[in-house]
Amino acid sequence: MKLGFIGTGALSSAIVTGLKSLPGEATAVVLSPRNEEIAAGLAARFPDVRVAAGNQEVLDDCDTVMLAVRPQIARDVLPGLRFRPDHHVVSLIATFSCDEIAAMIGPVKRVTKALPMPMIAIRQGPTIIFPPDPEIAAFFGRLGKAIEVASESEFDALSVATATYASYFKYLETIHGWLKDHGVEEAKGRDYVASLFGALGQAPEATPDASFAHLAADYATRGGINEQVLCELTEHGTFERFKESLGGIHRRITAAS
Template identity: 40%
Template sequence: MSAVSADGSTESPFPRVVGFLGVGTINAAVITGLCSGPSSPERLVLSPRGAARVAALKASFPGRVEVAASNQEVLDKSEWVVVAVLPSQAPDVLGDLVFRPSHFVVSLMAGVSNRDLGKLMAPVPSANIVRAVPLPPVKDREGVTLVHPRHPRVMAMFDLLGIAVGVDEEGKMAKMQTVTAMMGAYYAMLRTFHEWLVGGGVGPADAST
């Protein structure tokens, strides 16, 4: 399957196989968005932790999603790897793995710097490591995602899941990421307004506009 680019031509930003290390809330949203859209990798290889979640993704997208027996198998089978374990888990999880210099890594982990990622994923060159901060609406392909550095194929990937916002400096990325963390409070506030309006007799559709 292919993406439709601005000039009307079709091309996919993905290699054939993309691995996902740490299939929690955000990677599950990314996987769902990719598999439900017009373009996705041919094969998505998932790490086995979070058995119920990975089984549900495999059942939802049969033939495309595969569950690996180990984290190393994810790396061995994939050209790109999207990493989303918790930042505190990164040294243990990544330190045990053997990366290839040809791997391309998209790290979704908040606050783990490019420099630390380079050390944890050696011998992957720094040019092959991109950080991204997607928000959960990527599940419905309506999420905004920060991307640093502004890598064209990673930008294209997250444009398929909503809108990618390229950030040219790591310091700016940290600041912008902090603001994305306010998303939960923002949606909670909107829900409170909605409930208050509906409780006051306004129809749910009108209350949502």
């Protein structure tokens, strides 16, 4: 694979960093020159990574091209580039369907959508892939977990989950803030919360047969403190409101694509 990126921002940087942290990894990578500082930084760090003079040079020099620009830039830039029918284009632009991408890039036969997360930089976290593609699944599988889906509607539904990161950290911040208000030293509280939720985060993968409902029940000892918080949040409608927010994000994503 000779891999190119159109758009060298946060996500491209994370993918290249994750890829190049693999032992013995020698895939040649060609970056488009914007963002100049990020592209130059990656090329300086990794011997097989170089910065092209422009977007067209990335296409001319590569067989697999990841599209990692923002949606509006994609609309402005992609139609002016000359793609080849044999390019494999992997769009990371969450809001565009495969058909919309295909309409912008002309004769390309193979278009795949992929949705990685920033933790790919440390080779963790899932990447959703549509349509299933063994080569792209193998690529992202080395950088975390590849999850292939058979329909774009499944892809859209899964991508709703990526809207919950900030709320997750707000949840942790609420616990941390409460601990501080009750006399726990700030750094100690942070350490405790980070370690606690790091360990809890392992539970679903450590017990793959347990549903999340089962785990919730397991951790809510009858009459215990976990059960009390769970019941109170449930009675206050917290989870129903959360589901409504997910529904709103889904409507937004499906309206955009």
